[in-house]
Amino acid sequence: MQHGPLRNAYLDALGIDRWVPRNAPAEVLPEPAVAPRAEAPAVPVTPAVQARAPAPAPAPQAPVVAKVPPLEPGIDWGPLRERVAGCMACDLCKTRTQTVFGVGNTRADWLIIGEAPGAEEDRQGEPFVGRAGQLLNAMLLAIGLPRETVFIANILKCRPPGNRDPKPEEVARCLPYLQAQIALLKPKIMLAVGRIAAQNLLATDAPLARLRGKLHHFGEANTPLVITYHPAYLLRTPSDKRKAWEDLKFARATYTRVAGTN
Numbered sequence: 001m002q003h004g005p006l007r008n009a010y011l012d013a014l015g016i017d018r019w020v021p022r023n024a025p026a027e028v029l030p031e032p033a034v035a036p037r038a039e040a041p042a043v044p045v046t047p048a049v050q051a052r053a054p055a056p057a058p059a060p061q062a063p064v065v066a067k068v069p070p071l072e073p074g075i076d077w078g079p080l081r082e083r084v085a086g087c088m089a090c091d092l093c094k095t096r097t098q099t100v101f102g103v104g105n106t107r108a109d110w111l112i113i114g115e116a117p118g119a120e121e122d123r124q125g126e127p128f129v130g131r132a133g134q135l136l137n138a139m140l141l142a143i144g145l146p147r148e149t150v151f152i153a154n155i156l157k158c159r160p161p162g163n164r165d166p167k168p169e170e171v172a173r174c175l176p177y178l179q180a181q182i183a184l185l186k187p188k189i190m191l192a193v194g195r196i197a198a199q200n201l202l203a204t205d206a207p208l209a210r211l212r213g214k215l216h217h218f219g220e221a222n223t224p225l226v227i228t229y230h231p232a233y234l235l236r237t238p239s240d241k242r243k244a245w246e247d248l249k250f251a252r253a254t255y256t257r258v259a260g261t262n
């Protein structure tokens with residue numbers, strides 16, 4: 001698939017220089033290889049799964065359970081999605097429209113991890129939609145990754161009201177789902193976008209400025225982990241787009257090294 005002109009348009013829209021390997025012919029921009037391991041069906045987005053009780057006589061709500069019941073070892077995508085859709089392990093289940101499981105190629109080499117669904121994601125049931133999603137798509141495409149070739153998930157599967165920061169207990173209860181997704185996907189590289197995702201994955205309170213620009217590793221598989229800005233932040237602070245572009249190039253180079261591709 002030819003994405004060169006489109007990628008260039010995105011780069012121009014981002015206000016960042018185009019990435020041309022030193023040995024490339026001057027007239028031809030090479031296509032960074034997109035290397036999903038195999039074609040796999042995209043994970044579908046399910047419709048709303050939780051109806052709200054009508055006022056003024058609300059139906060009694062099921063009690064919020066204390067924690068996520070243990071996930072069966074080796075749980076597959078379908079059952080995992082169902083578990084998330086019915087989860088009531090923290091208070092966010094009371095205010096969500098629906099859970100936002102994640103989307104993308106379930107055999108992707110790249111796992112993109114954000115913070116939590118926003119209002120539009122809560123409505124649509126898909127992570128990174130709206131303006132921030134469009135910018136994330138542009139960022140990924142700029143390094144040769146159409147959205148459908150990666151998997152995208154959040155630390156939290158339900159929207160915090162008012163887009164407040166996730167509470168530690170919410171993260172603790174939701175993290176087993178992301179860990180199960182990582183175990184299933186076995187990504188070759190993870191890209192965390194934003195402070196919340198980075199800090200929770202790395203179990204640190206260090207500021208994002210100290211976390212980006214270096215290679216981290218995550219979990220028992222020691223998966224390479226690169227940190228960059230959240231696209232919503234970049235929309236508010238376009239002057240940092242250039243730093244984000246450096247992060248993306250770093251992630252791409254890391255992937256090339258670990259995956260043995262070019």
Ligand code: SF4
Pocket residue numbers: 068084087088089090091092093099156157158170173174
């Ligand atoms: S945020 Fe996570 S732990 Fe809390 S209800 Fe939603 S799926 Fe369950």
